[in-house]
Amino acid sequence: MAACERLDGGALRELLARTQGVLFDCDGVLWNGERAVPGAPELLERLGRGGKAALFVSNNSRRSVAELAARFARLGFRGVAAEQLFSSALCAARLLSQRLPRPCPPGAVFVLGGDGLRGELRAAGLRLAGEEPGPVRAVLVGYDEHFSFAKLSEACAHLRDPDCLLVATDVDPWHPLSDGRTTPGTGSLTAAVETASGRRAVVVGKPSTYMFECITEHFGVDPARTLMVGDRLETDILFGHRCGLTTVLTLTGVSRLDQAQAYLAAGQLDLVPHYYVDSIADLIAGLAD
Amino acid sequence: MAEAGGDDGRCVRLSADRAQALLADVDTLLFDCDGVLWRGETAGPGAPEALTALRARGKRLGFVTNNSSKTREAYAEKLKRLGFGGPAGPGAGLEVFRTAYCAALYLRQRLEGGGVPAKAYVLGSQALAAELEAVGIASVGVGPEPLQGAGPGDWLAEPLEPGVGAVVVGFDPHFSYAKLTKAVRYLQQPGCLLVGTNMDNRLPLEGGSYIAGTGCLVRAVEMAAQRQAEIIGKPSRFIFDCVAKEFGLNPDRTVMVGDRLDTDILLGVTCGLKTILTLTGVSSLEDVKGNQQSDCSSRNKMVPDFYVDSIADLIPALED
Numbered sequence: 001m002a003a004c005e006r007l008d009g010g011a012l013r014e015l016l017a018r019t020q021g022v023l024f025d026c027d028g029v030l031w032n033g034e035r036a037v038p039g040a041p042e043l044l045e046r047l048g049r050g051g052k053a054a055l056f057v058s059n060n061s062r063r064s065v066a067e068l069a070a071r072f073a074r075l076g077f078r079g080v081a082a083e084q085l086f087s088s089a090l091c092a093a094r095l096l097s098q099r100l101p102r103p104c105p106p107g108a109v110f111v112l113g114g115d116g117l118r119g120e121l122r123a124a125g126l127r128l129a130g131e132e133p134g135p136v137r138a139v140l141v142g143y144d145e146h147f148s149f150a151k152l153s154e155a156c157a158h159l160r161d162p163d164c165l166l167v168a169t170d171v172d173p174w175h176p177l178s179d180g181r182t183t184p185g186t187g188s189l190t191a192a193v194e195t196a197s198g199r200r201a202v203v204v205g206k207p208s209t210y211m212f213e214c215i216t217e218h219f220g221v222d223p224a225r226t227l228m229v230g231d232r233l234e235t236d237i238l239f240g241h242r243c244g245l246t247t248v249l250t251l252t253g254v255s256r257l258d259q260a261q262a263y264l265a266a267g268q269l270d271l272v273p274h275y276y277v278d279s280i281a282d283l284i285a286g287l288a289d
Numbered sequence: 290m291a292e293a294g295g296d297d298g299r300c301v302r303l304s305a306d307r308a309q310a311l312l313a314d315v316d317t318l319l320f321d322c323d324g325v326l327w328r329g330e331t332a333g334p335g336a337p338e339a340l341t342a343l344r345a346r347g348k349r350l351g352f353v354t355n356n357s358s359k360t361r362e363a364y365a366e367k368l369k370r371l372g373f374g375g376p377a378g379p380g381a382g383l384e385v386f387r388t389a390y391c392a393a394l395y396l397r398q399r400l401e402g403g404g405v406p407a408k409a410y411v412l413g414s415q416a417l418a419a420e421l422e423a424v425g426i427a428s429v430g431v432g433p434e435p436l437q438g439a440g441p442g443d444w445l446a447e448p449l450e451p452g453v454g455a456v457v458v459g460f461d462p463h464f465s466y467a468k469l470t471k472a473v474r475y476l477q478q479p480g481c482l483l484v485g486t487n488m489d490n491r492l493p494l495e496g497g498s499y500i501a502g503t504g505c506l507v508r509a510v511e512m513a514a515q516r517q518a519e520i521i522g523k524p525s526r527f528i529f530d531c532v533a534k535e536f537g538l539n540p541d542r543t544v545m546v547g548d549r550l551d552t553d554i555l556l557g558v559t560c561g562l563k564t565i566l567t568l569t570g571v572s573s574l575e576d577v578k579g580n581q582q583s584d585c586s587s588r589n590k591m592v593p594d595f596y597v598d599s600i601a602d603l604i605p606a607l608e609d
Contacts, residue, residue, distance in 0.1 A: 145467075146465075146466065147466040147469075148463075148466075149461065149463065149464040149465070149506075150462075152505065153501055156491075156499070157498070173513060173515060174513050174514075174515070177442065181474070181477075182473060182477075182513075183445070184469045184509070184513035187512050187513075188469065188508075188512040188513035189509060191505075191511075191512045192501065192505040192508060192509040193505070194508075195502075195508045196500075196502065196504075
C-alpha cells in the first residue's frame with residue numbers, strides 16, 4: 001500500500017537494486033524552465049552505468065520529440081536518444097494513426113495546438129484540416145496559445161458528427177512557471193470543448209495509461225521492477241499506480257508533500273506515492289558505485 | 290404523438306383543456322427566449338400570437354434569459370421586432386431579466402463597502418460591461434486581447450489593472466488563451482471573486498446548429514484557476530429572486546416555460562413554479578424520460594409538469 005514514505009538509506013538501496021528501469025516525467029523533475037535540477041544529469045548517467053533503463057514520459061504537447069531531445073542536450077543531459085522519449089504529441093499522433101483510416105484522408109485532423117504538435121502529427125503521416133479540404137474526422141485538443149472562441153466553435157461544428165473523434169493530448173489544468181506563476185493548461189481548453197460538444201475526450205497523456213501502451217510496444221517493461229518518478233500527484237503518480245509501477249514523488253515541481261499527505265489521510269490512495277524524495281539527485285546515493 | 294408522462298404523473302402533454310385549467314390559476318408566465326420564442330432571428334411559428342393572447346387575458350409576462358450579449362433595451366427591441374410586443378418607451382426592457390443585469394446587481398452587493406470604486410475584469414460583451422457600469426462597477430478587458438511577446442514569460446509580465454475585485458465570465462466571442470491567462474492572474478490576487486453569468490453549454494442557432502455557450506468559457510477559467518465560479522443564471526435561484534423582487538411574484542401562481550431541462554425546468558422546480566417544457570429547443574422527450582428513469586435524484590428533479598410541441602399550443606386555450 002502506498003504510504004508516501006521518504007526514500008533514503010537502506011530502503012532506497014534495496015529498491016534501486018531490484019529496479020530494472022525508471023520512467024521519468026520531465027518538467028519539474030529533470031528541469032524547471034531552462035534550469036536542470038542540480039544532480040539530475042548525473043543521476044541519469046549513473047542509472048545508465050548501472051544497467052538500468054531510463055524512459056521519459058511527458059504530457060507537454062508543445063514540443064515535438066526532436067525539440068524535446070534538443071532540450072535534454074541543451075540542459076546538460078548526455079546520451080539521451082530519441083527512442084527513449086515519449087511525449088503526448090508523439091503518442092497523440094500514434095493514437096490518431098491507429099484510429100483513422102490508412103492512408104490518412106486529406107484534411108482529417110483539426111488541431112488546436114502549435115507547430116511542435118502539428119509537426120509530430122505530419123511526421124506520422126496524418127493530414128491536417130486547414131492545410132487541405134476534406135471532411136474532418138478527428139478534433140485534437142493540445143496546448144494552444146492561440147486558442148480562441150472561433151476555434152472553439154469550429155471544433156464544435158466538426159464534433160456534431162458523432163463519428164468525429166475527440167482527442168486531448170492531456171488534461172493538465174495549469175502549468176507552473178519557475179517563479180510560481182501559472183499558465184492555463186490543455187485541460188482548461190479541453191474542458192471548453194467537452195462542455196460545448198457534450199462529449200468526453202479520449203485522453204492521451206497521464207494519468208491515462210495510453211502512453212504506457214506506447215512504451216510497452218517498443219520496450220519490455222516489468223511493472224514490478226519499474227519506477228515512475230514524477231512531480232504531479234494527479235497525473236504522474238496516478239499514472240504510475242494505474243500501470244502497476246512503484247511511484248516516487250519528487251518535490252522539485254508542482255505537488256507538495258502536504259498535498260500527498262492530505263490524499264493519504266483522505267484515503268485517496270491512488271494519488272499517494274509509495275515514496276518521495278526532495279529531488280531526484282537523492283536517488284544517486286542508492287546506486288551501487 | 291403518443292402522450293408522455295411517467296408513472297409519477299409529470300411531463301403530461303398540455304392539452305387545451307389542461308391549459309385552460311392551468312392558466313385560470315396563473316398570474317405570471319416567465320419565458321426563456323432562445324429555443325422557446327425564437328431561434329436566432331426567426332420567431333417560432335405561432336409564438337407571437339400566443340404571447341399576444343396571453344397579454345390580452347391579463348397575464349403578466351417576464352423574459353428570463355441566460356443570454357448576456359445584448360442589453361435589456363436591445364432585447365426588448367428584439368421582442369418587439371419579432372412580434373412579441375411589450376411596453377415601449379421608458380418601460381421597455383422592464384420585462385426582461387438577463388443574467389448580465391442580475392450579475393451586475395449581485396456584484397454590486399458583494400463589492401460594496403470595499404472602500405475603493407469597484408472594478409471587474411470582464412470576459413464578455415460590451416452589453417455586459419454596460420450593465421456593470423450602470424451600477425457603478427468599472428470594466429476592463431472587454432474585446433480582443435492579442436498575445437504580447439514571445440512566450441508565457443512575456444505575457445505574464447504584462448501589468449495588471451489595479452483594484453480589480455472580480456472576474457466576470459459571460460458570452461465572449463473574443464475569448465482567447467491570452468484572456469484566459471489574464472483572468473487567472475487576477476483570480477490569484479487575494480479576495481478576487483469569480484462570477485459566471487450562466488453555464489449554458491450551447492446557444493442554439495437557426496437550422497439546428499449551435500455555437501459554444503458561456504458555460505464552456507466558465508469551465509475553462511474554473512479549470513485553469515482551480516476554483517468554482519458563482520453562477521448567476523438559470524438554474525441558480527439568483528436570477529429568479531431578482532425577478533421575484535421586481536415583480537412581487539407568487540411562485541404558486543407563476544409558470545416557467547423553457548426548452549432546457551437543466552436550466553429552465555430545474556430553475557422552475559427549485560423555485561416552486563409550475564413548469565412547461567417546449568420541444569422547440571434543446572431538450573427532447575427522450576431526455577425527460579431519461580431523467581424520470583434515472584437513479585440520480587438530481588436528474589429526477591429535471592422533469593417538467595407539462596410539455597408542448599411549441600408555445601403555439603397555448604393558443605386554443607386562450608381563444609374565447
